[in-house]
Amino acid sequence: MSLDKLMRGYVNPDLDIDMRAFNVMKSPVPCSSDVWISPSQSNIIKKTKMPGKRPQNGVKMVWEFLQYRILHELFKEYGERLRDQFRIEVPSAVGVQPRDWTIYTEFAPGFILSLFDEHAKDVSEVKHLNEITSPLESSIAIHLGIISRIKELEGIYHHDYSLSHLIFDPNTPTLNMFDLENTRYLNDKELVAAESRKVYGRWLRIARNRGADLRKLGCCYEFGRDIVPKKSQCWLCRDG
């Protein structure tokens, strides 16, 4: 495999994608993509199609595909370090077709955070992996804190980080980050932190409208940031 080969398209050889199984679903928010969903709910049920205004060479599609692969693995490792107390994920990309402006990713269940108020009216509590139950808004604040900390530790600059690119599943509970076409490493902690703070601020506005205690949410956000272990931390010392 090489960049030239990737440009001709790649699909995980273990998978058999039948495009006839996909139905187009109009995005609920204005965006540059069409989302295709397979009704079979198999492994591959999401397709993003970029419009023709994108660079004609399609290299950017390959970049986004690689970012999905990289950050999926990286977040998986952080998940192991968090010992499965909290789930923060990036869906894995399983295929890219630059000529068709298409990326195939795993499906991330849940609600887009920007539309959460509309779709999760009846959800008030979340049961975490350790069986502790917390208010929904607090749980999301913790997950946002975890992701913000990981982004800063690793220099992950999303560039288009917003509530529209985060999906929260209250059932598992899991926070997924997606839309990585402009994501890259950036050695500027302040810029990376600023985009995370902006998203957290917008979540506070939604949570406030739902009647949440903002002081408690701040505590939850900081808790999420604090439980992410630093790479440089000695594991022997950390475990006592």
Add this chain to the structure above:
Amino acid sequence: MNLEGILFQKKASVGYVEMARKVGEEFDVNIQITKGIVDGYDLSLAHPKVKD
């Protein structure tokens, strides 16, 4: 924690840059994650608002 546990934890401490190298190896491409470059192809135009 036993030795196996320590090794596992060390193995888990792979960062963004290192993971990019690993994925690059998987697809036989050279990903310069700090510059937005793949196999020498400059993607900096894809990031017009990012300062270096």
